[in-house]
Amino acid sequence: MHLPDYKEARTRDKRKYNRMNFLFDKDILNKYCGKKYFIKTYGCQMNEHDSENIGALLEKLGFISVDNYLDADLVLLNTCSIRENAHNKAFGMLGRLKHLKNEKKDLIIGICGCMAQEASVVSEILQDYKFVNFVLGTHNIYQLPNIIDKAIQENKQQIEVFSREGDLYENLPVIRSNSYKAYVNIIYGCDKFCTYCVVPYTRGRERSRKREDILAEIDKLILDGYKEVTLLGQNVNAYGKDLYDDYNLGNLLEDIAKKDIPRIRFMTSHPWDFTDEMINVIAKYSNIMPSIHLPVQSGSDRILRLMGRRYTRESYLKLFYKIKDTIPGVAISTDIIVGFPGETEEDFLDTLRLAEECQYDNAFTFIFSARDGTPASRIEDSVSIQEKEKRLYRLNDVVNHYFLENNKKLVGKTLKVLVEGISDKKNMYYGYSETNKLVNFDSDMDLQLGDIVEVSVTSAKTWSLDGKCKSSN
Ligand code: 5AD
Ligand code: SF4
Numbered sequence: 001m002h003l004p005d006y007k008e009a010r011t012r013d014k015r016k017y018n019r020m021n022f023l024f025d026k027d028i029l030n031k032y033c034g035k036k037y038f039i040k041t042y043g044c045q046m047n048e049h050d051s052e053n054i055g056a057l058l059e060k061l062g063f064i065s066v067d068n069y070l071d072a073d074l075v076l077l078n079t080c081s082i083r084e085n086a087h088n089k090a091f092g093m094l095g096r097l098k099h100l101k102n103e104k105k106d107l108i109i110g111i112c113g114c115m116a117q118e119a120s121v122v123s124e125i126l127q128d129y130k131f132v133n134f135v136l137g138t139h140n141i142y143q144l145p146n147i148i149d150k151a152i153q154e155n156k157q158q159i160e161v162f163s164r165e166g167d168l169y170e171n172l173p174v175i176r177s178n179s180y181k182a183y184v185n186i187i188y189g190c191d192k193f194c195t196y197c198v199v200p201y202t203r204g205r206e207r208s209r210k211r212e213d214i215l216a217e218i219d220k221l222i223l224d225g226y227k228e229v230t231l232l233g234q235n236v237n238a239y240g241k242d243l244y245d246d247y248n249l250g251n252l253l254e255d256i257a258k259k260d261i262p263r264i265r266f267m268t269s270h271p272w273d274f275t276d277e278m279i280n281v282i283a284k285y286s287n288i289m290p291s292i293h294l295p296v297q298s299g300s301d302r303i304l305r306l307m308g309r310r311y312t313r314e315s316y317l318k319l320f321y322k323i324k325d326t327i328p329g330v331a332i333s334t335d336i337i338v339g340f341p342g343e344t345e346e347d348f349l350d351t352l353r354l355a356e357e358c359q360y361d362n363a364f365t366f367i368f369s370a371r372d373g374t375p376a377s378r379i380e381d382s383v384s385i386q387e388k389e390k391r392l393y394r395l396n397d398v399v400n401h402y403f404l405e406n407n408k409k410l411v412g413k414t415l416k417v418l419v420e421g422i423s424d425k426k427n428m429y430y431g432y433s434e435t436n437k438l439v440n441f442d443s444d445m446d447l448q449l450g451d452i453v454e455v456s457v458t459s460a461k462t463w464s465l466d467g468k469c470k471s472s473n
Pocket of ligand 2: 194198
């Protein structure tokens with residue numbers, strides 16, 4: 001049994017990591033043929049992509065996927081720790097699974113993802129959730145098949161969570177949930193230690209994948225007909241720093257942009273690591289999408305300092321305008337936290353004014369949630385939850401207003417849209433534009449999913465556009 005420990009998880013050193021080639025243990029290949037699995041994924045794209053690997057590992061064991069957890073022989077929760085509500089949702093699901101297990105004694109229940117890395121969660125599971133068969137950390141997903149096999153064969157709870165990251169495993173199997181858009185990890189972990197954030201503890205040190213491994217994965221995706229890749233990392237802009245002296249996200253983007261892939265996206269970018277060189281590369285290549293997620297978190301210098309964000313309002317705005325001025329038609333989205341401990345009305349007004357100034361194309365807004373073990377969780381907080389909720393509403397009013405205003409400016413324009421499906425409700429096609437706007441549209445021609453088509457925008461809503469297809473390429 002390996003239990004997580006935050007003290008160990010926060011340590012950083014200059015260790016070199018091996019890049020290992022994953023090999024499936026042949027002794028357990030198809031051992032559980034015909035058994036059914038259900039994965040419930042919480043949280044970010046990183047987790048969604050992990051679930052694509054986890055699903056493939058389970059299928060190698062012989063499991064088949066089902067859409068309803070009630071039909072499953074194995075239910076796996078791929079969890080998120082970022083805010084308390086993600087936590088609560090996973091524990092709520094565990095409650096339901098407890099009832100199910102009373103009726104279905106052989107049900108296997110597992111927990112993986114960020115919550116598995118939290119010592120407090122694991123001790124709660126050990127004490128109060130003895131029906132959970134296994135807990136697996138974020139650093140050792142590659143061990144999943146063997147842990148499941150052990151949990152079943154020994155009929156004993158398995159807890160395998162490494163506090164510190166180990167080797168990087170390449171060539172994990174994957175079953176992607178989308179046939180046209182693919183996630184590609186480029187860097188794991190985060191070294192920024194923003195004071196409110198649990199990710200540097202749950203996901204470990206920044207570790208970049210080798211460029212040749214990333215480029216080979218993208219070559220394969222192109223051969224398989226993928227039209228869009230999203231490069232993933234907690235902070236993609238730190239790509240390469242731990243591995244190369246002279247190869248960074250700008251170089252990687254350029255190498256990918258020279259390939260025959262129509263759309264490249266990347267997320268998330270910490271403003272601190274955003275260089276002019278990267279901005280110029282994004283501007284230079286038409287297949288790097290002009291859509292940048294640039295979390296600001298707060299508009300108050302005082303709060304930014306307390307958050308440990310390493311930039312000021314002024315330096316953020318300088319970067320913001322550099323991106324706007326250099327990349328034609330760029331859409332910028334952001335993340336904002338309200339109600340950081342001790343945030344005053346004046347601090348909050350700074351955030352509101354920044355949101356007014358930046359007129360973001362999209363924004364994810366959150367109320368601060370104290371996370372165990374983070375420095376911000378120890379700051380005394382005088383702001384009531386009612387006040388924080390009011391601030392969130394006030395902020396949402398401002399950001400929503402600009403989503404609509406920005407969308408209205410697109411009416412009458414022609415956008416390139418990757419056709420993703422037909423919406424059930426409206427019987428219209430839908431897809432995303434280059435700037436990542438959801439577009440619902442009619443077409444006189446039959447369209448193939450995965451096509452990139454030109455759509456003339458006819459009307460704007462806050463979170464989507466309506467349009468009519470002009471042509472297919
Ligand atoms: N409370 C509220 N929001 C948080 N985020 C990260 N940690 C917290 C927290 N403790 C938000 C940040 C980040 C996004 C992924 O989640 O805005 O950019
Ligand atoms: Fe968390 Fe900050 Fe790292 Fe983003 S950059 S994952 S907010 S610590």
